[in-house]
Amino acid sequence: MLPVKIQVRELTFHYGSHCAIQGLNLDIYQGEILGLMGPAKSGKTTFLRVLNRMCDLIPNVRIQGSVRLDDEEILAPHYDVDSLRRRIGMVFAKPVPLPRSIYENLAFAPRLQKKPQHRDDLAELVENSLKAAQLWDEVKDRLHDSALKLSGGQQQRLCLARTLAMAPEVILLDEPTSGLDPISTARIEETLTALKKDFTIVLVSNNTKQIARCSDKVAFLLMSRLVEYGVTPEVFMVPKQKETDDYISGRFG
Numbered sequence: 323m324l325p326v327k328i329q330v331r332e333l334t335f336h337y338g339s340h341c342a343i344q345g346l347n348l349d350i351y352q353g354e355i356l357g358l359m360g361p362a363k364s365g366k367t368t369f370l371r372v373l374n375r376m377c378d379l380i381p382n383v384r385i386q387g388s389v390r391l392d393d394e395e396i397l398a399p400h401y402d403v404d405s406l407r408r409r410i411g412m413v414f415a416k417p418v419p420l421p422r423s424i425y426e427n428l429a430f431a432p433r434l435q436k437k438p439q440h441r442d443d444l445a446e447l448v449e450n451s452l453k454a455a456q457l458w459d460e461v462k463d464r465l466h467d468s469a470l471k472l473s474g475g476q477q478q479r480l481c482l483a484r485t486l487a488m489a490p491e492v493i494l495l496d497e498p499t500s501g502l503d504p505i506s507t508a509r510i511e512e513t514l515t516a517l518k519k520d521f522t523i524v525l526v527s528n529n530t531k532q533i534a535r536c537s538d539k540v541a542f543l544l545m546s547r548l549v550e551y552g553v554t555p556e557v558f559m560v561p562k563q564k565e566t567d568d569y570i571s572g573r574f575g
């Protein structure tokens with residue numbers, strides 16, 4: 323059995339009076355991909371925002387319950403949110419490269435943190451991150467070209483590489499392939515599968531086939547509640563709840 327990286331207990335989240343997550347209990351295992359699926363507005367993005375405390379930036383929200391990362395309570399009032407966000411990286415639906423070179427996109431944040439110290443080490447970090455995101459071969463001869471010249475799929479792998487360059491432990495991805503063609507999508511999926519042994523990955527997707535292809539465990543959210551959770555092939559073959567069956571067979575959502 324793999325170790326639990328993140329343990330969520332009785333998590334309830336409100337935007338003002340609107341409840342976006344209700345009584346969520348979930349374990350996320352190290353070295354696995356958790357696929358999080360559900361129709362629009364079911365609370366998927368909100369859950370990711372809680373995991374790296376991005377929700378702190380939104381006024382008038384209320385969080386109850388417990389989220390433990392390596393057995394440490396991340397919802398504690400004095401928890402160090404900056405270090406949390408370094409440990410838990412995030413990739414969004416739409417890739418947003420900096421309007422700079424490919425190299426600078428990766429070197430920028432680590433350099434600000436003075437980590438690593440030497441130029442050669444930084445070059446190595448850039449190379450390793452691009453390799454891990456499976457982009458190196460396509461860009462190694464044009465690292466100083468603008469990142470904005472890359473295709474959408476390449477930009478998304480660049481954003482993944484940028485996250486990896488910060489050496490996170492957990493990677494959250496919010497519909498990372500929603501704007502991509504099938505070939506670029508397949509590249510991202512392969513990359514995630516190769517990365518999972520070294521990370522803990524939470525992949526939010528509206529695409530149930532993608533969740534079926536890449537995730538080890540799956541959680542199905544519906545109207546702010548966790549309806550089903552389990553080992554991916556089992557959930558897809560024999561869902562316990564009728565709502566899950568309806569959702570994965572495309573009857574709603």
Ligand SMILES: Nc1ncnc2c1ncn2[C@@H]1O[C@H](COP(=O)(O)OP(=O)(O)OP(=O)(O)O)[C@@H](O)[C@H]1O
Binds near residue numbers: 340369528
């Ligand atoms: N900043 C916000 N302020 C107020 N309400 C919000 C905010 N963000 C989300 N909500 C509400 O919380 C609920 C859950 O939204 P959330 O974005 O988590 O859903 P989602 O599952 O990610 O949906 P989608 O598939 O459309 O991305 C929705 O009803 C949404 O309107």
Ligand SMILES: [Mg+2]
Binds near residue numbers: 366367368496
């Ligand atoms: Mg969302």
